Amino acid sequence: MLLMPKRDWQWIYNDAYGFLSVSLGSDMEFLTPYKSKSLIPDAQSELEFSVEHAKFYIDFVERLSKSMSVSDATMVQLALNATAAHFLLKPQMPKSWFFDTSTMCVYSELAKVFQLRCQGVNAQVLVVETNIQASLVMLLSNELSLNGTKSLMQFECIKVMNDRLYPLNIKRHIVAA
Incomplete structure (x- = not known):
C-alpha cells in the first residue's frame, strides 16, 4: 500500500540517530540518509511537509511507477528520500x-x-x-x-x-x- 501525504506529516531532524526524518503521524517515522552537514538550515528544526512537498512526492511516485518495477514500500522510500533531497539538501556543485x-x-x-x-x-x-x-x-x-x-x-x-x-x-x- 502506498503512503499518501497527510496534514500531520512533518520534517524533523532526529538528533538521536543524526539524520533527517519524516514524521508520518503519531506512530510512524521514516529516516532519510541525510545528515545535518548536507542539509539547509531550515531542515535542522521542525518543518511542515508542505503542499509543494506533497505535490513533488505524488508526481515522483507516479513517474517511478512508470519507470521502475518495485514494491510499494520501496517506491515510498525512494519518493520520500527524493523529496527530502530535492527540497532540503544544500545546493551542490557538480562533481x-x-x-x-x-x-x-x-x-x-x-x-x-x-x-x-x-x-x-x-x-x-x-x-x-x-x-x-x-x-x-x-x-x-x-x-x-x-x-x-x-x-x-x-x-x-x-x-x-x-x-x-x-x-x-x-x-x-x-x-x-
Missing part, C-alpha cells in the same frame, strides 16, 4: 570528475534511472532534480567507491553533469513478422 564521460547523449528527467561509471564500476542512479546541464542523482546501488577515500552509500545524492549519465542497458527483443 563529475569522479565519473566517466558517456558517449551517448541522454535526456535527463525526474525519476529516470541511469548508470554512472566510476573506476570501471557501473552504478544505478535515480534523477532527483535536473536542468539542461546537470542532474542531482540518488544512488540506487548499495555503495559506490569514488576514489580511495570517498564513497557514496545507497540513497545518498551527488550532482553530475548530464554527459556523465549512461542509459540503462535494456535488452530488446525484435520479433520479425
Whole structure:
C-alpha cells in the first residue's frame, strides 16, 4: 500500500540517530540518509511537509511507477528520500570528475534511472532534480567507491553533469513478422 501525504506529516531532524526524518503521524517515522552537514538550515528544526512537498512526492511516485518495477514500500522510500533531497539538501556543485564521460547523449528527467561509471564500476542512479546541464542523482546501488577515500552509500545524492549519465542497458527483443 502506498503512503499518501497527510496534514500531520512533518520534517524533523532526529538528533538521536543524526539524520533527517519524516514524521508520518503519531506512530510512524521514516529516516532519510541525510545528515545535518548536507542539509539547509531550515531542515535542522521542525518543518511542515508542505503542499509543494506533497505535490513533488505524488508526481515522483507516479513517474517511478512508470519507470521502475518495485514494491510499494520501496517506491515510498525512494519518493520520500527524493523529496527530502530535492527540497532540503544544500545546493551542490557538480562533481563529475569522479565519473566517466558517456558517449551517448541522454535526456535527463525526474525519476529516470541511469548508470554512472566510476573506476570501471557501473552504478544505478535515480534523477532527483535536473536542468539542461546537470542532474542531482540518488544512488540506487548499495555503495559506490569514488576514489580511495570517498564513497557514496545507497540513497545518498551527488550532482553530475548530464554527459556523465549512461542509459540503462535494456535488452530488446525484435520479433520479425
